[in-house]
Amino acid sequence: MTVLIGERHHQALWRDYLELTKPKVLVLMLITSLVGMFLATRAGVAWHVLVFGNLGIALCAGGAAVVNHVVDHKIDALMARTHKRPIAQGRVSPVVAIAFAVLLALSGQALLLAFTNALAAWLTLASLLGYAVIYTGFLKRATPQNIVIGGLAGAAPPLLGWVAVTGHVxxxxxxxxxxxxxxxxxxxxxxxxxxxxxxxxxxxxxxxxxxxxxxxxxxxxxxxxxxxxxxxxxxxxxxxxxxxxxxxxxxxxxxxxxxxxxxxxxxxxxxxxxxxxxxxxxxxxxxxxxxxxxxxxxx
Structure with a gap:
């Protein structure tokens, strides 16, 4: 019985961390990134760029999503759509979540630098900071045009996929x-x-x-x-x-x-x-x- 309870707790914890990365949003982002990669070339995309490039983009985007959860956890607790999120309910602490976000972002950057190119890595970092810092930390609370201005960060995945293959904009x-x-x-x-x-x-x-x-x-x-x-x-x-x-x-x-x-x-x-x-x-x-x-x- 003790083992079963421990297994259930571990499974719930794993799901909490997955939820922090906003996986449904990530899927749509990765589709546009993949299309950007395939449109960038008339030949096939090298397997290491295809796999590790998209994984790097996904990890960085997931890190930005975790920061969004941390910054917005008090707001999330007030809204029916978000009040069950892991940080809003206290299942994951903000400090641990930030450490998780940094781990995701650093891992993503390392993969992009190792398997794609520096420009793709820097543009991905700029997109991460644009969403996690500029939009989430400032624009969201500052102006009703928040989603218009902050939309640039969310629009980046096809550009990131293209640059990961070609190395240029x-x-x-x-x-x-x-x-x-x-x-x-x-x-x-x-x-x-x-x-x-x-x-x-x-x-x-x-x-x-x-x-x-x-x-x-x-x-x-x-x-x-x-x-x-x-x-x-x-x-x-x-x-x-x-x-x-x-x-x-x-x-x-x-x-x-x-x-x-x-x-x-x-x-x-x-x-x-x-x-x-x-x-x-x-x-x-x-x-x-x-x-x-x-x-x-x-x-």
Whole structure:
């Protein structure tokens, strides 16, 4: 019986540390990083760059996520969506969590320096600091435009994947980064509308709290139009072909439909459904980029 109790405790502790890294967010980030890697070359990506490059990016991103948990643990305790997080409930102490974050970040940097290149490592570090320090530590509490300005850090994975393969920055990965940058506000503001009362209770100046839902919904529509325009640019600059163009148009039209449904307020739960669709949108858009890339190579 004692052994069983110990095993259950160990399993719960392991899950707590995994939760600190925000694994669901990491998966989406790694997909965009992988696409960035494969789009960067007409040949195959070297296995050591593919495996250890993405692992390094994931470890650094996980470290930034842990810092986010530490900084926000008092806020998390006030919100229904986050009150069961490990630090908010005291299952992991802030000091131990910071040590874990440093271990993840240093391990990730070491892998990137050893198996990719210095530029990829430095850009990943800049992204980590941008999210963990600038966004989480300052912008989130300072301005209702927090998610717009801080979105640059979250938009970095395709650039990081590209640079890990090539060792340099070019227009194409910056365009991929711009797509995620334009996607972030309508994605996150939809969630912020759904959780408006919780953000207000926690005194976080999210746009629906400071400017109201109507204003936020209008800006979701506007940013979704911007996103649609930006998402067509890979085709315009001949980075992708017709397959991607059709997918981008179809996915973007559906996103716009959800944005207008949310704006009109004609359906219940439109905000959270718009948020959920936005995740599928980004996943499918980058998969379309990848499929189109290899289709063009085989023509």
């Amino acid at each position: 070019s227009a194409e990965p910056l365009l991929l980064m711009l797509i995620i940058f334009a996607w972030t506000p309508p994605h996150f503001w939809a969630l912020a509308i759904h959780r408006k009362e919780e953000y207000a209770k926690a005194d976080i100046p999210m746009l629906p709290v400071t400017h109201g839902e109507h204003y936020t919904k209008l800006h979701i529509v506007l940013y979704t139009f911007v996103l649609l325009a930006v998402s067509l640019m890979p085709y315009v600059i001949h980075m992708s072909g017709l397959l991607y163009l059709l997918c981008a148009l179809g996915l973007g039209a559906r996103f716009l439909q959800w944005a207008f449904v949310l704006y009109r307020g004609t359906r219940p739960h439109a905000a959270i459904n718009t948020f959920k669709y936005s995740i599928y949108y980004l996943f499918l858009l980058f998969i379309a980029l990848l499929v189109d890339h290899y289709l063009l190579l085989n023509l």
